[in-house]
Each structure stands twice: as structure tokens, then as C-alpha cells.
Amino acid sequence: MNSAVPLITLKGVTKVYERGKSRVAALDGIDLALPERGMTAIVGPSGSGKSSLLHIMGAMDRPSAGTVSVAGQNLNSLPEAALTPFRRSTIGFVFQSFNLVPNLSALENVMLPLEFAGLGAEQRRERAHRLLSRVGLPERASHRPNELSGGEQQRVAIARAIANDPRLVLADEPTGNLDSATGQMIFRLLKEIAQDRTVIVVTHAKDLSATADRVINIKDGRVENGVRSDN
Amino acid sequence: MNPVYFGLRNLTRGRGRFATVVALLGIAFFLLLVTQAIRGAVEGYTTQLKQTVDNSLQVRARGSMGHVNMVGNDFILPQALLDKVRALPNVARVEPYLLGMSPTTGHNFAMHVGVVPGDTFRLESHGEAGSPRIIAGRGLTAADSGKDVGVIGQRYAAIVGITAENLDRATLTIDLTRTHPVIFALDRPKRTIRIVGIYASGYVFGDTQLFMPLDTFRDIYGVKEGISWLFVRATSSDKVAELERNLRNLFGETADVIAPTAAAEFARETTGAVSMLSTLGAVLAAALAAIVTFFVMLLVVRQRTREIGTLKAIGSGNRYVITAFFTEAVLLSLAGAIAGALLFIAVGAPVAEQVFAIGVTPFLDPQYRDTLAPTLSFASQLNPAAIATLVIAGTVVALVGSAVGILRIIRLSPLEAMRHE
Numbered sequence: 001m002n003s004a005v006p007l008i009t010l011k012g013v014t015k016v017y018e019r020g021k022s023r024v025a026a027l028d029g030i031d032l033a034l035p036e037r038g039m040t041a042i043v044g045p046s047g048s049g050k051s052s053l054l055h056i057m058g059a060m061d062r063p064s065a066g067t068v069s070v071a072g073q074n075l076n077s078l079p080e081a082a083l084t085p086f087r088r089s090t091i092g093f094v095f096q097s098f099n100l101v102p103n104l105s106a107l108e109n110v111m112l113p114l115e116f117a118g119l120g121a122e123q124r125r126e127r128a129h130r131l132l133s134r135v136g137l138p139e140r141a142s143h144r145p146n147e148l149s150g151g152e153q154q155r156v157a158i159a160r161a162i163a164n165d166p167r168l169v170l171a172d173e174p175t176g177n178l179d180s181a182t183g184q185m186i187f188r189l190l191k192e193i194a195q196d197r198t199v200i201v202v203t204h205a206k207d208l209s210a211t212a213d214r215v216i217n218i219k220d221g222r223v224e225n226g227v228r229s230d231n
Numbered sequence: 232m233n234p235v236y237f238g239l240r241n242l243t244r245g246r247g248r249f250a251t252v253v254a255l256l257g258i259a260f261f262l263l264l265v266t267q268a269i270r271g272a273v274e275g276y277t278t279q280l281k282q283t284v285d286n287s288l289q290v291r292a293r294g295s296m297g298h299v300n301m302v303g304n305d306f307i308l309p310q311a312l313l314d315k316v317r318a319l320p321n322v323a324r325v326e327p328y329l330l331g332m333s334p335t336t337g338h339n340f341a342m343h344v345g346v347v348p349g350d351t352f353r354l355e356s357h358g359e360a361g362s363p364r365i366i367a368g369r370g371l372t373a374a375d376s377g378k379d380v381g382v383i384g385q386r387y388a389a390i391v392g393i394t395a396e397n398l399d400r401a402t403l404t405i406d407l408t409r410t411h412p413v414i415f416a417l418d419r420p421k422r423t424i425r426i427v428g429i430y431a432s433g434y435v436f437g438d439t440q441l442f443m444p445l446d447t448f449r450d451i452y453g454v455k456e457g458i459s460w461l462f463v464r465a466t467s468s469d470k471v472a473e474l475e476r477n478l479r480n481l482f483g484e485t486a487d488v489i490a491p492t493a494a495a496e497f498a499r500e501t502t503g504a505v506s507m508l509s510t511l512g513a514v515l516a517a518a519l520a521a522i523v524t525f526f527v528m529l530l531v532v533r534q535r536t537r538e539i540g541t542l543k544a545i546g547s548g549n550r551y552v553i554t555a556f557f558t559e560a561v562l563l564s565l566a567g568a569i570a571g572a573l574l575f576i577a578v579g580a581p582v583a584e585q586v587f588a589i590g591v592t593p594f595l596d597p598q599y600r601d602t603l604a605p606t607l608s609f610a611s612q613l614n615p616a617a618i619a620t621l622v623i624a625g626t627v628v629a630l631v632g633s634a635v636g637i638l639r640i641i642r643l644s645p646l647e648a649m650r651h652e
Contacts, residue, residue, distance in 0.1 A: 103244050112547070
């Protein structure tokens with residue numbers, strides 16, 4: 001992959017929510033280019049537009065104006081039906097509340113995206129075991145989410161997010177429901193998986209965002225003071 | 232994970248709710264089976280009626296009261312007419328009978344009936360009540376033609392000292408030189424016939440008859456030809472009227488043709504009314520099951536919005552989620568159907584009887600209100616038709632009940648997963 005070509009390019013992206021007569025601009029002309037690999041933290045106050053930006057980059061929402069390109073694919077031109085396979089192959093998601101399926105084991109949760117990608121049962125099982133080992137939970141494979149700690153659940157969710165080896169992982173407040181120590185451990189894990197893919201994390205935790213390779217400050221729907229980059 | 236298996240796993244996520252819903256659906260499916268049992272009982276009764284008299288017309292020599300007059304044969308029907316009747320259109324079966332009073336010196340008398348072995352045993356003066364029940368021995372078979380054998384009513388058997396225990400050596404001697412005071416005697420030789428079976432009809436005169444092969448009867452009574460009583464069965468109930476006209480034209484003034492209006496009326500009105508009521512009941516029961524499924528599955532979608540959104544976000548297509556969801560609905564519905572079936576096996580028949588008494592009887596014609604219910608046989612067994620009804624109804628209920636839930640799933644955006652954060 002050519003790291004000179006951005007993985008994500010946003011040009012003049014605007015997102016406007018209309019409720020009755022009121023009109024709220026969640027994003028206001030965002031221009032952004034994020035390279036392949038590395039961790040990017042999106043920070044900003046509540047209601048600043050962080051999550052809206054993440055949704056648009058994750059092909060879960062469309063901008064009101066502007067263009068979005070992810071992994072060489074112009075999302076504006078992609079029909080609705082093509083978004084699901086695009087997400088399946090290109091993007092992994094990590095949620096604040098983990099969003100594991102409660103009646104499935106950790107292993108089965110990790111196997112789900114592999115099932116959606118059409119892998120055979122043996123391949124799915126073998127790969128899911130490897131992923132759980134990678135996040136340090138090989139012995140917790142048969143446990144259900146309610147038998148795991150918050151940190152363990154988030155590690156399972158991270159294993160699930162990278163199951164199909166996506167080029168982009170989006171994490172929305174991944175440490176929001178975790179204590180400080182566990183949050184740091186999750187951030188380290190995200191940082192580790194960012195070595196061979198792009199990880200974008202929306203977070204309020206300034207100490208954690210400081211460890212990211214890049215930080216995007218969002219305020220009132222705009223990128224504030226440019227993008228801080230360690231590269 | 233296969234979506235069908237995923238749906239199966241989802242089924243028991245809330246065990247308390249699962250048990251409650253299965254119980255509710257079970258009641259609905261139980262009611263469905265009860266309505267079908269009522270329908271089955273009435274239709275079974277109608278079928279029985281149709282097999283015996285529904286489509287059958289009686290032909291009796293006019294003025295004979297159906298009895299054979301052994302002296303001049305004035306009042307019996309000519310034998311030649313039998314072939315003409317058989318040649319009429321829409322005739323399914325022709326059953327000729329010869330009847331004669333039994334010889335006796337006392338005031339009591341019995342009725343002797345000659346039938347073609349294999350034909351229905353019809354009880355004279357209660358012709359509508361065919362096929363009395365054999366309680367010992369056997370009926371007549373084709374192999375009995377021309378033989379000196381007979382099947383006797385239980386009261387007649389008691390008079391002549393025949394019991395189930397001595398049936399293997401039971402005989403009855405017919406001496407036509409003896410006679411009832413008001414009936415002619417016949418100068419015919421005595422004849423001893425072997426009794427091979429005893430029947431019960433449920434009423435006194437019906438139990439005082441003796442059935443023997445028609446050929447044997449002719450030989451004993453010296454009646455070479457002629458018919459005293461004829462049953463003509465039409466190919467279907469809607470051909471009865473036409474056949475009645477043809478028979479009247481054929482017999483003219485020589486015979487009375489009696490159409491089975493009462494039975495036809497029963498089939499047309501009572502069976503039709505019960506079928507309509509039971510169909511309505513079945514539709515209401517299925518609707519109740521569908522409503523329960525509808526609310527449960529809607530609740531499921533509402534409770535699992537974040538989960539469904541997550542599945543879509545991580546790459547699941549609608550097909551996977553819908554298959555899992557529909558599987559859950561079908562299995563839930565079928566679990567309810569099984570619960571209903573078990574309840575039906577346990578208490579279906581008495582409940583069907585009560586439902587019939589409360590829900591159907593008041594709508595019946597007055598003449599059937601008191602008499603029909605005790606006659607019906609309500610079954611608690613699950614026959615293949617009932618099982619098929621359950622499976623089809625269960626699937627349709629799941630399909631209808633989950634339709635709105637499925638629509639919501641299709642419309643649900645993966646963004647919901649994030650918004651529920």
C-alpha cells in the first residue's frame with residue numbers, strides 16, 4: 001500500500017440535521033486527509049461533531065455536502081446496498097458499550113464478521129481463536145459477555161473489529177465505560193493494531209489522545225487548529 | 232454462525248418471556264384445535280349420515296308399508312325394475328331388501344330381512360338408522376350368499392335363547408306354518424339357519440330383526456322374484472333431487488319414493504353452519520396467535536435495536552438478520568403450537584364438547600339442539616390433518632406476526648448502533 005496516498009479524504013464535508021424548522025450543522029466544511037496506518041484521535045467537546053464525522057467516515061451516514069473517499073472508494077457514489085459489503089471488508093467498529101451479542105460466546109462474537117464475509121466454519125473458528133489470543137484472551141473464548149469484565153469485553157470487540165483484517169478501524173469512545181487503567185490497556189491495544197492499519201478513535205480522554213499519532217480537534221463542526229501529527 | 236442457528240439461540244434469551252409467550256400462543260393454538268375438533272366431529276357425523284342415508288332414496292311398494300306380502304306378491308316391486316333402476320343416471324349403488332314377518336303364535340313378532348351380503352343392515356320402520364353395531368360374531372359376507380345363515384338382533388336373540396356364549400352352536404328354526412294372528416301363514420317347509428352374529432341397534436324393534444342372505448330368504452319364503460324395499464344411493468347429494476324425479480317416473484303409482492330430505496337438510500344447514508362457525512373460530516384463534524407474535528416480535532426488535540444495528544455495522548446484510556429473526560418467530564410459534572397440541576391431547580375432547588354446547592348449539596336448528604351434541608364424537612387425538620393445520624398455521628402466524636418487525640429491521644440503519652451508545 002502506498003502510504004503517500006491518504007486512506008481517508010474528506011473535502012468540504014458538511015452534515016446538517018433538520019428537525020422541523022430548526023437546522024443544526026453538525027459538520028461544517030471539513031477538509032481532512034488521513035494516511036494509511038497509525039492512530040488518529042478525534043477530540044472535542046460534546047456535540048462538537050466528533051461522532052458525526054466518525055459515522056460519515058464509517059460509511060454509516062452520508063454527508064449533506066462534500067465528498068468522502070475511503071480506501072480509494074468514493075462513498076458519495078456508492079449505492080446504499082453496496083455500503084454493507086464495503087463496511088464488511090474495509091472497516092471495523094469498536095463501540096463504547098462493546099455491543100457484543102450477549103448470548104454468544106467471545107469466540108462466536110469474533111466469528112460473526114467472518115461469517116458475514118463468507119469464510120468456512122473451520123477457518124472462522126481457527127481465525128477467531130488466533131484473534132482472541134492476539135488480544136490476550138485465549139482462555140476466555142467460551143465465555144459469554146456477562147462473564148467477562150468490561151476490559152475483556154472491549155478486547156473481544158477489538159478482536160471482532162479486526163476479524164476481516166480491515167484497513168480502517170473506527171472506535172467511538174472505546175474507553176468511555178472503562179476505568180483509567182483498563183482504558184490505558186485498551187488504548188495500547190488499539191495503538192498496537194494501528195501498526196498495520198488506520199485506527200481512528202473518538203475520545204474525551206486527553207491523556208489517552210496524547211498517545212495517538214495524530215489528533216484532530218473538532219469544535220462546532222470544524223477542525224480547530226489543524227491536525228497535530230507526530231509523524 | 233448460521234442465521235437459523237442464531238435465531239434458535241435467540242429463542243431462549245429471555246426464558247421467562249419465552250415461557251409466557253409459548254403459554255399464550257399455546258392457548259390460541261389449543262382453541263384452533265378445539266374448533267377443528269368440533270368441525271371434525273360434525274363432519275364425521277355428516278359423513279356417517281351420508282354413508283347410510285344421506286344420498287339414498289327409499290323405494291317401497293305403495294301400500295305395502297315396506298313389508299313383503301307373501302301370498303299374492305301384489306305389493307312387492309317387480310324384479311325387472313331393479314335393472315332399470317341400476318341403469319338410471321347418477322346411481323351409485325342399489326340395495327334391494329325383502330322383508331317378512333316372523334312366524335309366531337304369540338303377540339310378539341320379529342322382522343326377517345333378506346339382504347345382499349355386504350349391503351347395509353337397515354332396520355325396518357327406522358330405515359334412516361342403518362348399520363347397527365355387531366356385538367358378537369360377525370356380519371354377512373359375500374361368501375354367505377345362498378347359505379342358511381343369519382345375523383340376529385339382541386332382543387330377538389334373547390327371546391330364542393341365543394347368547395354370545397353359545398353363538399358357535401346357535402340355530403334358529405323358521406316354521407312358516409305358524410303365524411301371528413293378524414298375518415297370513417305360509418305353507419312352507421321348516422328351515423333351520425345358523426346364527427353367525429348378534430347386533431345391537433339401540434331401540435327395541437330394531438333389535439327384533441333377523442338379517443339373512445337375500446337368496447336364502449327367497450328360498451325360505453318362496454318368493455322367487457320381487458323386491459319389498461329398495462335403497463338407491465345417488466352419486467352425490469346434489470343429484471338426489473334428479474334421481475328422485477327419475478325414480479318417480481320409473482315407478483309411477485306402484486311405489487313410494489322417499490327422499491332423504493332430513494339428512495340432506497342436516498348436511499346443508501347444520502354442517503354448513505358448524506363449518507362456518509368453526510372456520511370463524513379457527514381464524515380468530517390464529518389471529519390471536521398472530522397478534523401475540525406481532526407484539527412479541529415488535530418488542531424483540533425494539534429491545535435489540537442496538538444489536539441489529541451493530542450486526543449491520545460489522546457487515547451483516549438484511550438477509551442474515553431477517554433469517555435469524557424469522558427463524559425465531561417460526562420456532563416461537565411452533566413451540567406455542569406444540570404447547571397447544573399437548574393441552575389439546577390432555578383436555579381437548581371435553582373442552583370441545585363444552586365449546587360446542589355453549590358456542591354452537593344455540594345456533595343450531597331447534598330439532599338438533601338437544602340431540603346432536605350427545606351423538607357427536609369429539610376426539611382429542613392429533614390426526615395428520617390437525618398436525619398439518621398446526622404447522623401451516625404456526626408458519627403463517629409467524630409470517631404475519633413478524634412482518635412489521637421484519638420491515639423495521641430492513642429500515643433500521645447501522646447508525647442506530649452508534650446512536651444507542
